[in-house]
Amino acid sequence: MEQSFINELKNIVGEQYTLAARESLAVYGYDSTPELESLPGVVLLPGSAGEVAQIMALCHGAGVNVTPRGSGTNLSGGSLSKGGVVVQTSRLNRLVEIDEENLTATVEPGLITSTLHREVEARGLFYPPDPGSMNISTMGGNVAENSGGLRGLKYGVTADYVMGLETVLANGDLLRTGGKVVKDVAGYSLNPLLVSSEGTLGFFTGITVKLIPKPQGKITMLAHFPALQDAALAVSAIIAAKVIPATLEFLDRVTIKCVEDYAHVGLPLDVDAVLLIEVDGHPAVIAEEAAAVAEICQKHRSSFFQTAKDADEALKLATARRTALSALARLKPTTILEDATVPRSCIAPMLQVIQAAAAKYNVTIGTFGHAGDGNLHPTCLTDERDQDEIKRAHAAFEEIFDAAIGMGGTITGEHGVGLAKKKYLPRLVGESGIRVMKGIKQAFDPKGILNPGKVF
Amino acid sequence: MDYVKLINCMRCGMCLPHCPTYKETFLETASPRGRVALVRKVQEGELDQSERLLEYLSLCLDCQACASACPCGVNAGELVAEFTCERKGAQGLGFMEDMILRQLVPHPDRLESSMVPMRAYQKTGLQKLVRKLGILKMFPKPLERMEGLLPELPKRPLRQEIREITPAVGKERGTVGFFLGCVMSLIFSEASRATIQLLSSLGYRVITPKNQVCCGAPNMLGGDLEGLKSEARTNIDIFSGYDVDFIVTDCGGCGAELKKYGHHFEDDGKAAAFSAKVRDISQLLAMHSDELQAMLKPLDLQVTYHDPCHIAHCQGIRSQPRQLLKLIPGLQYRELAEADACCGSAGTYNIAKPEMSDRILQRKLDNIRASNAEVLVTSNPGCLLQLKKGLADQLPEVKLMHLTELLAKSLAG
Numbered sequence: 128m129e130q131s132f133i134n135e136l137k138n139i140v141g142e143q144y145t146l147a148a149r150e151s152l153a154v155y156g157y158d159s160t161p162e163l164e165s166l167p168g169v170v171l172l173p174g175s176a177g178e179v180a181q182i183m184a185l186c187h188g189a190g191v192n193v194t195p196r197g198s199g200t201n202l203s204g205g206s207l208s209k210g211g212v213v214v215q216t217s218r219l220n221r222l223v224e225i226d227e228e229n230l231t232a233t234v235e236p237g238l239i240t241s242t243l244h245r246e247v248e249a250r251g252l253f254y255p256p257d258p259g260s261m262n263i264s265t266m267g268g269n270v271a272e273n274s275g276g277l278r279g280l281k282y283g284v285t286a287d288y289v290m291g292l293e294t295v296l297a298n299g300d301l302l303r304t305g306g307k308v309v310k311d312v313a314g315y316s317l318n319p320l321l322v323s324s325e326g327t328l329g330f331f332t333g334i335t336v337k338l339i340p341k342p343q344g345k346i347t348m349l350a351h352f353p354a355l356q357d358a359a360l361a362v363s364a365i366i367a368a369k370v371i372p373a374t375l376e377f378l379d380r381v382t383i384k385c386v387e388d389y390a391h392v393g394l395p396l397d398v399d400a401v402l403l404i405e406v407d408g409h410p411a412v413i414a415e416e417a418a419a420v421a422e423i424c425q426k427h428r429s430s431f432f433q434t435a436k437d438a439d440e441a442l443k444l445a446t447a448r449r450t451a452l453s454a455l456a457r458l459k460p461t462t463i464l465e466d467a468t469v470p471r472s473c474i475a476p477m478l479q480v481i482q483a484a485a486a487k488y489n490v491t492i493g494t495f496g497h498a499g500d501g502n503l504h505p506t507c508l509t510d511e512r513d514q515d516e517i518k519r520a521h522a523a524f525e526e527i528f529d530a531a532i533g534m535g536g537t538i539t540g541e542h543g544v545g546l547a548k549k550k551y552l553p554r555l556v557g558e559s560g561i562r563v564m565k566g567i568k569q570a571f572d573p574k575g576i577l578n579p580g581k582v583f
Numbered sequence: 584m585d586y587v588k589l590i591n592c593m594r595c596g597m598c599l600p601h602c603p604t605y606k607e608t609f610l611e612t613a614s615p616r617g618r619v620a621l622v623r624k625v626q627e628g629e630l631d632q633s634e635r636l637l638e639y640l641s642l643c644l645d646c647q648a649c650a651s652a653c654p655c656g657v658n659a660g661e662l663v664a665e666f667t668c669e670r671k672g673a674q675g676l677g678f679m680e681d682m683i684l685r686q687l688v689p690h691p692d693r694l695e696s697s698m699v700p701m702r703a704y705q706k707t708g709l710q711k712l713v714r715k716l717g718i719l720k721m722f723p724k725p726l727e728r729m730e731g732l733l734p735e736l737p738k739r740p741l742r743q744e745i746r747e748i749t750p751a752v753g754k755e756r757g758t759v760g761f762f763l764g765c766v767m768s769l770i771f772s773e774a775s776r777a778t779i780q781l782l783s784s785l786g787y788r789v790i791t792p793k794n795q796v797c798c799g800a801p802n803m804l805g806g807d808l809e810g811l812k813s814e815a816r817t818n819i820d821i822f823s824g825y826d827v828d829f830i831v832t833d834c835g836g837c838g839a840e841l842k843k844y845g846h847h848f849e850d851d852g853k854a855a856a857f858s859a860k861v862r863d864i865s866q867l868l869a870m871h872s873d874e875l876q877a878m879l880k881p882l883d884l885q886v887t888y889h890d891p892c893h894i895a896h897c898q899g900i901r902s903q904p905r906q907l908l909k910l911i912p913g914l915q916y917r918e919l920a921e922a923d924a925c926c927g928s929a930g931t932y933n934i935a936k937p938e939m940s941d942r943i944l945q946r947k948l949d950n951i952r953a954s955n956a957e958v959l960v961t962s963n964p965g966c967l968l969q970l971k972k973g974l975a976d977q978l979p980e981v982k983l984m985h986l987t988e989l990l991a992k993s994l995a996g
């Protein structure tokens with residue numbers, strides 16, 4: 128990148144917040160996506176929405192690419208830039224307001240998700256989306272990826288909570304969409320379009336989310352299943368029984384072992400699967416729901432059923448589950464994880480497909496995920512230095528994706544397309560899907576400077 | 584350096600919110616994930632060992648909070664330390680480092696006499712004398728800072744005063760070897776005295792070999808692996824000469840290092856056996872909670888506990904110190920926010936990186952203030968030095984004590 132252009136950017140954010148040395152750029156050349164890396168031209172850490180707008184206007188004029196970046200924990204390569212400007216949001220991390228009358232919170236994009244949880248829960252309120260990465264992921268990243276979490280089954284995903292956005296457009300103009308009103312049909316609904324836009328349509332500088340009252344109680348349970356299929360069938364049975372737990376998470380044998388190795392929370396090492404189930408709400412109701420869940424698990428040959436004895440034990444179990452992906456990396460240096468999602472009723476056949484693909488291509492796949500959402504994360508444990516195995520891993524995933532699409536599912540439930548899943552998107556949405564998406568991109572960013580090369 | 588250890592980092596970022604320097608800067612270059620990536624890129628030949636790169640790496644405290652947080656078993660702090668140690672080792676020891684690490688540190692008597700002028704200085708107030716002190720010359724500019732950290736020294740180092748064998752009180756239940764850390768002996772001798780008293784009150788015969796030497800941790804810091812090994816060998820030989828059930832220390836830093844002797848000498852049964860016997864004092868005392876509780880007398884105090892990195896992150900000891908404090912009747916225990924976050928002491932870090940060290944210390948002090956505790960307990964000399972200074976400047980009403988000092992106080996009633 129031209130030094131003179133870097134100097135102009137420096138004038139906007141200040142010397143201290145302009146990173147252009149090789150040693151700095153090197154560590155902004157990755158995110159949590161395996162196998163992908165590319166060096167940006169410069170990294171900026173703006174301190175206000177105004178600075179973001181100035182950066183965008185300058186880059187727009189010069190035709191230079193801009194990629195927004197939160198904490199760089201996405202799993203699809205979305206925050207990577209090839210030689211362009213990376214704009215990182217860590218300094219835009221204020222919790223602007225919690226409005227208890229309207230039940231909303233307004234935040235800057237760099238605020239860490241779990242910080243918002245803590246602050247609203249201290250006021251008896253609740254912001255449900257809780258991705259596994261919530262202690263480090265940013266709200267901006269969550270919105271841009273439409274992140275899900277462990278409580279998705281009952282409470283939905285980030286999109287279900289975004290009420291208003293303040294977005295800097297590619298040319299530096301400001302766009303305000305939605306707000307604190309609960310009803311709004313004025314023109315096209317732009318919020319849902321911006322949510323999950325992966326940094327390609329605009330740069331969020333303000334986010335207003337919906338809050339709900341904090342559930343009065345919760346019961347956390349762990350069910351052991353000697354047979355994988357029984358766990359999968361139990362998931363469908365629980366939902367069919369009209370019990371909607373907040374959390375219905377699945378871990379298979381490989382994942383259980385890795386998580387237990389790290390977290391030491393007493394997970395069983397001799398079963399094929401466990402389900403982590405949490406029901407929350409009014410104490411009388413959750414007691415009934417917990418009983419129903421226990422009965423269904425027993426009917427599906429659960430060998431052991433445990434209820435967390437206190438909040439501390441419940442937290443430990445949920446926290447351990449959040450480490451699943453990273454813990455799997457204990458076994459092999461490279462973990463390639465996928466995010467195929469199927470209708471909930473198809474969890475059992477999907478698990479069969481995953482097992483068959485692993486066997487056919489002779490790769491180790493550990494599977495965990497948001498079973499209640501039909502969103503599994505088959506994770507291939509491999510070594511980037513073994514190119515042959517990497518090839519087989521991708522071949523296995525190719526089959527898994529095709530099967531997911533065949534079942535009426537999708538190639539990614541929550542991690543986004545980014546660079547990693549570009550190849551598969553046309554298969555899912557077809558030619559007309561891609562055409563419409565490209566038209567939308569054109570309308571927002573005619574010069575194509577915002578996070579280019581992502582999604583399609 | 585083992586390349587696989589570097590590529591094991593899958594860049595999930597789970598360690599970031601636990602890293603003190605990341606929390607202060609929000610810079611990836613100051614994060615565990617970033618540090619592993621930098622070392623990896625040097626190893627891969629993509630980056631040179633430039634001034635800037637070394638500067639970035641040197642901001643790491645080696646507190647190993649990242650290792651505790653990493654679900655996939657990566658230890659960024661240790662990797663950076665290893666990298667630095669190898670680099671320094673390859674350069675060879677400078678004159679001053681040789682003087683300190685080879686001529687002073689391994690010889691307790693010389694180390695002790697080097698402190699004599701310090702004691703005199705404290706009595707006479709003659710700053711000139713401080714400057715003559717070899718150990719301080721390593722850091723010419725930050726001398727003042729270092730001097731400010733030193734609390735009042737005991738009259739004589741504990742090593743010179745303590746009996747080699749302290750008999751058990753009452754029926755003897757076993758024998759422990761006491762590893763007396765250099766700084767504990769030189770500066771915090773009261774705490775180590777308390778440690779020995781507690782052990783003997785619980786029925787242990789305590790052997791404190793007079794010829795034991797420094798654990799070697801300072802050598803590792805200076806890139807002197809050879810010096811570390813030679814001290815380790817000396818200590819292993821000395822302690823193997825006694826028939827002890829455990830080797831106990833009340834210094835978190837020493838404990839962490841002693842437990843690693845087995846790794847330093849691969850396939851060496853004696854070294855492994857030595858390390859297997861090492862216990863932090865809190866581990867040993869917690870084994871006898873019931874007996875201890877019966878002996879403790881009430882203390883009406885509000886107390887909080889700061890986890891030393893060398894105890895919580897390097898040795899994984901978290902519950903025992905808390906459990907012991909809660910044994911004291913009448914004591915109200917207040918959990919400290921971010922209790923296991925580094926205090927900014929980190930070996931020579933607070934001298935080498937004063938600005939970052941101060942920011943990290945400030946965060947700790949703010950949390951201590953919010954805990955409303957009257958007594959702050961911890962159990963590592965580095966933390967004691969750093970926090971003593973911090974409390975004196977900002978929270979003089981809060982008293983600082985080593986874990987064993989408070990337990991001994993309760994024992995005495």
Ligand SMILES: Cc1cc2nc3c(=O)[nH]c(=O)nc-3n(C[C@H](O)[C@H](O)[C@H](O)COP(=O)(O)OP(=O)(O)OC[C@H]3O[C@@H](n4cnc5c(N)ncnc54)[C@H](O)[C@@H]3O)c2cc1C
Nearest residue numbers: 197198199200201205259265267268269271274275326331
């Ligand atoms: C261990 C682990 C567990 C995870 N668990 C989950 C999970 O349970 N559910 C889930 O959905 N995801 C999960 N993820 C994925 C990831 O954490 C989420 O996608 C998260 O939302 C990314 O946030 P971030 O701040 O790291 O964003 P980044 O990775 O920095 O960026 C993500 C995308 O958002 C864009 N972006 C960032 N900020 C802005 C902004 N202000 N304006 C516009 N675009 C922006 C970027 O350009 C990029 O395309 C997990 C990841 C890891 C490593």
Ligand code: SF4
Nearest residue numbers: 592593595596598653
């Ligand atoms: S060091 Fe561990 S926790 Fe940190 S990014 Fe690497 S794998 Fe994740």
Ligand code: SF4
Nearest residue numbers: 602644646647649660
């Ligand atoms: S050792 Fe401490 S300072 Fe260094 S990377 Fe790890 S957490 Fe950060």
